Amino acid sequence: MAPRGARRDRVQIQRVSPTVDCGRYAATAVVGDDVAVGADIFREGHEALAAVVRYRGPVGGWLETPMELDSNDRWYGTVPVDRVGQWRFGVIAWTDHFASWLDGLRKKHGAGQTDLSLELEEGALLLERRPQPNKRVAVALAETAGFLRSDADVSAKVAAAGAPELLMLLAHHPERLDAATSRPELPLWVDRERARFSAWYEMFPRSEGATWPSEASGRRPRSGTFADAAKRLPAIAAMGFDVLYLPPIHPIGTTNRKGSGGPRDLHPGPHDPGVPWAIGSAAGGHDAVHPDLGTLEDFDAFVAAAGDNGLEVALDFAIQCSPDHPWVSEHPEWFRHRADGTIAYAENPPKKYEDIYPIDFDTDDREGLWSELRRVLDFWLARGIRIFRVDNPHTKALPFWEWLIAEVRAEHPETIFLAEAFTRPKMMQTLAKLGFNQSYTYFAWRNSKRELTDYLTELAHGEMADYFQPNFWPNTPDILTEYLQHGGPPAFRIRLVLAALLSPSYGIYSGYELSENTPLEPGSEEYWESEKYRYRPRDWDAPGSLAPYIARINQIRAEHRALHGLRNIWFHHVGNEALLCFSKVAKHRTDPILVIANLDPDQPQEATTWLDLWQLGLEHAGPFEAHDLLTDTTFIWHGPQNYVRLDPHVEPAHVLRLRAL
Amino acid sequence: MAPRGARRDRVQIQRVSPTVDCGRYAATAVVGDDVAVGADIFREGHEALAAVVRYRGPVGGWLETPMELDSNDRWYGTVPVDRVGQWRFGVIAWTDHFASWLDGLRKKHGAGQTDLSLELEEGALLLERRPQPNKRVAVALAETAGFLRSDADVSAKVAAAGAPELLMLLAHHPERLDAATSRPELPLWVDRERARFSAWYEMFPRSEGATWPSEASGRRPRSGTFADAAKRLPAIAAMGFDVLYLPPIHPIGTTNRKGSGGPRDLHPGPHDPGVPWAIGSAAGGHDAVHPDLGTLEDFDAFVAAAGDNGLEVALDFAIQCSPDHPWVSEHPEWFRHRADGTIAYAENPPKKYEDIYPIDFDTDDREGLWSELRRVLDFWLARGIRIFRVDNPHTKALPFWEWLIAEVRAEHPETIFLAEAFTRPKMMQTLAKLGFNQSYTYFAWRNSKRELTDYLTELAHGEMADYFQPNFWPNTPDILTEYLQHGGPPAFRIRLVLAALLSPSYGIYSGYELSENTPLEPGSEEYWESEKYRYRPRDWDAPGSLAPYIARINQIRAEHRALHGLRNIWFHHVGNEALLCFSKVAKHRTDPILVIANLDPDQPQEATTWLDLWQLGLEHAGPFEAHDLLTDTTFIWHGPQNYVRLDPHVEPAHVLRLRAL
Secondary structure, eight states: OOOGGGGSOSSEEEEEESOBGGGTBOEEEETTOEEEEEEEEEOSTTOOEEEEEEEEOSSSOOEEEEOEEEETTEEEEEEEOOSSEEEEEEEEEEEOHHHHHHHHHHHHHHTTOOOOHHHHHHHHHHHHTSOOOSHHHHHHHHHHHHHHHSSSOHHHHHHHHTOHHHHHHHHHSOOOTTOEEOSSOEEEEEEOGGGTSEEEEEOOGGGTTOBOOOTTTOOOOBOOOHHHHHHHHHHHHHTTOOEEEEOOOSOBOOTTOOOTTOTTOOSOOTTOOOOTTSBOBTTBSTTSOOTTTOOHHHHHHHHHHHHHTTOEEEEEEOOEEOTTOHHHHHOGGGSOBOTTSOBOOEEETTEEETTOEEOOTTOSOHHHHHHHHHHHHHHHHHTTOOEEEEEOGGGSOHHHHHHHHHHHHHHOTTOEEEEEOOSOHHHHHHHHHHTOSEEOOSGGGOOSHHHHHHHHHHHHHSGGGGTOOBEEOSOBTTBOOHHHHHHHHHHHHHHHHHHHHHSSEEEEETTGGGTOOOBSSTTOOSBTTOTTTSOOOOOTTOTTOSHHHHHHHHHHHHHOGGGGOSTTOEEOEESOTTEEEEEEEEGGGEEEEEEEEEOOSSSOEEEEEEOOGGGGTOTTOSSEEEEETTTTEEEEEOSSEEEEEEOTTTOSEEEEEEEEO | OOOGGGGSOSSEEEEEESOBGGGTBOEEEETTOEEEEEEEEEOSTTOOEEEEEEEEOSSSOOEEEEOEEEETTEEEEEEEOOSSEEEEEEEEEEEOHHHHHHHHHHHHHHTTOOOOHHHHHHHHHHHHTSOOOSHHHHHHHHHHHHHHHSSSOHHHHHHHHTOHHHHHHHHHSOOOTTOEEOSSOEEEEEEOGGGTSEEEEEOOGGGTTOBOOOTTTOOOOBOOOHHHHHTTHHHHHHTTOOEEEEOOOSOBOOTTOOOTTOTTOOSOOTTOOOOTTSBOBTTBSTTSOOTTTOOHHHHHHHHHHHHHTTOEEEEEEOOEEOTTOHHHHHOGGGSOBOTTSOBOOEEETTEEETTOEEOOTTOSOHHHHHHHHHHHHHHHHHTTOOEEEEEOGGGSOHHHHHHHHHHHHHHOTTOEEEEEOOSOHHHHHHHHHHTOSEEOOSGGGOOSHHHHHHHHHHHHHSGGGGTOOBEEOSOBTTBOOHHHHHHHHHHHHHHHHHHHHHSSEEEEETTGGGTOOOBSSTTOOSBTTOTTTSOOOOOTTOTTOOHHHHHHHHHHHHHOGGGGOSTTOEEOEESOTTEEEEEEEEGGGEEEEEEEEEOOSSSOEEEEEEOOGGGGTOTTOSSEEEEETTTTEEEEEOSSOOEEEEOTTTOSEEEEEEEEO
């Protein structure tokens, strides 16, 4: 009857955070973060404890950083992450016998007990049994032990036992007799900063410099090229974006091509260009560029020009094929065949999508399929692409994504995958767990104060904050929301302010700056004359363009670190359901930015704020300055209550930099 | 480059519940429970899924029970647990290809598509490839497949494909091509029902029939005996209790014995009996009974007499010694020695407890110590004891408890351990995780509506509900709360109603029925003339005894299954901060019991309820009957709003049995 549990850990370490699904998946951070690692740490009795976070980066050995008790047995330590890649961490905790002894000694001394000779002898013994890694330590410990046994004054001995130099020495050479280590070791994936903080602009390069004739003219449409699109780059860069996302640039199938009339137009004109997501033709598949856009070299030149403008190009990775894709003939086994031998097109019964063949992830040639898909990514990685916006990942096998992202990361850990999954919450969460660095969100449909507050609270302060990086898009080529349709240019300003300042990553689909808001039909979120089905050249110099406004917002984002984070968001009370008031602060509650936005695109709204000043680092301040970064005006505010009024037709938001006077 | 992940699970199973610390500890239930097992289950695309809970009890093989989708990808299945011991469970989920096909077929048929021959052929193929465990199944599948291919009407075929008999057959012989199994297998510990539902009465047997002279008389005190105490058993049983808990019954040390004056009385009179928790003398230690109480045979007789009265005896397991305990001389290595060779007494600096030697769980003879402690429990287990109230378990090594409880359970799974830990939340939670079946709580100090509502919500509806069974004590020999000190007999009634009806397990320390409420001194929770330090014979027939009231409350508890549970509690709005309104229901929302208690022991309080009728199974009811089980009066109530008024000096609570008319 050997007590089997005798070697179990004496010190309890529970609920280590961040932990995602018991360590099955990695929590995430970005370079420059101070990752807060927490744990419940305790043991029986009144003994003092000590703990460290043990961690290692993608290179180098194990390091340690001390943890401190917060409250309710919860301890925290900070891991500064300075390199992209796979990190690991755990917690080590042990009984600090000397600290326990010192605490008891001080209490007895404080209570006026005079004969402490036995206690002091025990302290001397504790010091003498400590690890003595070198002579300096050995001498220091022996000296203090000797002093505790000397005939010096008791008060002097108590002081010597708690001298900062001694405690520092002991902390550097800890005695970990009963050290417990948390299990399992936890993974932490660290991205480059752009995985969290990025401003995206989506454009169809074929529309730049294109010709799209009126119905009657009979002229032939002409596609824009990469060279045409490159001319637009300085203007996009001037708006302050840093990621330029292109829908698929590959050859487009002709079989069952959709016409320029939109999703239900099954009778394309001879020059209708088709939908870029119907990938593949005789001209090639996922590793080719559409001949109308130019050559691979033209593409490379475009990417280089974008880089010269400070723009990183993101490609679309859409795993589906037109019936004309080379894979259809070369690898028919990668598609689902029906009982009559035909290949199954995409369906969501009773709807049919006959221009698209989905890939069958149940294929017997799983290895061949996965390898080919990886080869496609490698092809674009080799051309310098490091950001992929993945089309509908929630309709592909999840084990494939976990494998693919791990494979890519092994060679190119700086790669960023954005999941275009507008689907159920747990699937969206799981894609992020599997490795997608950013995710589209429900933001487009969260309009009210309650909806926005609840959603941001979930994203920034719930479990998802450990692994899910949102990317807020007020519009996409598929999503023209009712709010934008009916709210006019003020609505576009409001949603821009919200997307760009609520979330560290956001993006717009081109045309947003022109407040394009005509739907295909009432009740539809499809655009009228949608660019998905035709070229859509635009007059970028049209009056009323929001480009300067967008540029100002992006400049504010760039200049204020507070706006680079998500977890630092705080909602303040303001007494009007149409007004949203939130703040973000940089490290140590510095550089507070306070945003007050009128969610009503029609009417001016007014109210009084009730600011939580401690969240703004202003709790001890008297009057403070509120400088509006949008209008360059300055208010002097006093305390939490301040009157605000916002007219959406003038300026729907305050973006205030607060500063104690 | 083999795709390593190719064999990973296609169907995601996440967040299986109940799970305690990722499966490190067992969730708990009691015999008769229907344990709800939940999981997030989903996969890519629109395929239909199916899932089962796989489980096994302490005997027998693996069983399965179907799971059903609740909402938001959360599935639930029910495991009926019918035997004490270690259960295990997991979740299996797979793609239901036939259900996916049937869903598509029905949608296309519903949308008016007439040529479904290809779809029907595919359904026939799906049926033909199914597992065919016997000829009956083979014939049925072939018949349906043939019918789908026949020239029958399409509507008839669609109906045949979804015929209940066919779906039942398929459910009984599932095709689990891509079955995923949750990891790890999860533990579930099942207790006998008393681990959750129990009414405890604590008594010092030495006080029954004892003599305690007044200070002046000079007469010698005389201890009561087991035989004396046995005479009290019928009265305790008549009050409706089912567990009789005895403080330590072992010999008491004389060295540094505390006197009858209380905790600071260091000068005992020659006949002061000492504190029962100062265990051990020349007469024996933890496996002996105090000679003043009688012999081991007397003890056995007492236990038998208790059993005859429907009372199960619980012993105290207090791992500490008086300086006179046999272990001190036989096993000095089990105690901590100071630098001068003396044994360290208990301290909480600067406080000293010189009559107690704590056991040193850091002893080098851990194996000997643990084995001896187990032998002590085995000694009492062999005498039929199956309930132990463990004194201050949070001051003993936690790995010891985990080992000890597992060892005892291996032979006597019906054993119940109650943790007397009044300490920090995470320690209390952890003791329950390690195996303590019941725990003392903070109930004694939760008096306001807000405090009680928050605390019960945490216990019944938070994570703790999976493994922590509270035992509510309004008083103990150490705890005479301020509320009881100042509230008089109404306070004793109120706290009894709350303890007994909020929590399925509760207990009182004797004297409660006499509303004993004199503290040692103002601000102290110690009793004046505390029974811990002297004999305390009582006049049980004193006027004003709450015994009949207690009996009625326990009778109501026994008769209504709703009061046997904790998770079934629901708080209803009532417009007065001094009134608490809550309900419990039995399975399927039957037998609703509604309690409205006046928390104010001084004044009558009145208000209008706002009942959540659906929680009471009355949402479709018209007027309903509210029968007060305490006063045997009946009200006819209509809808959620009902006026109540409670005078604490008459009857501080309604305990209403609701019934639709």
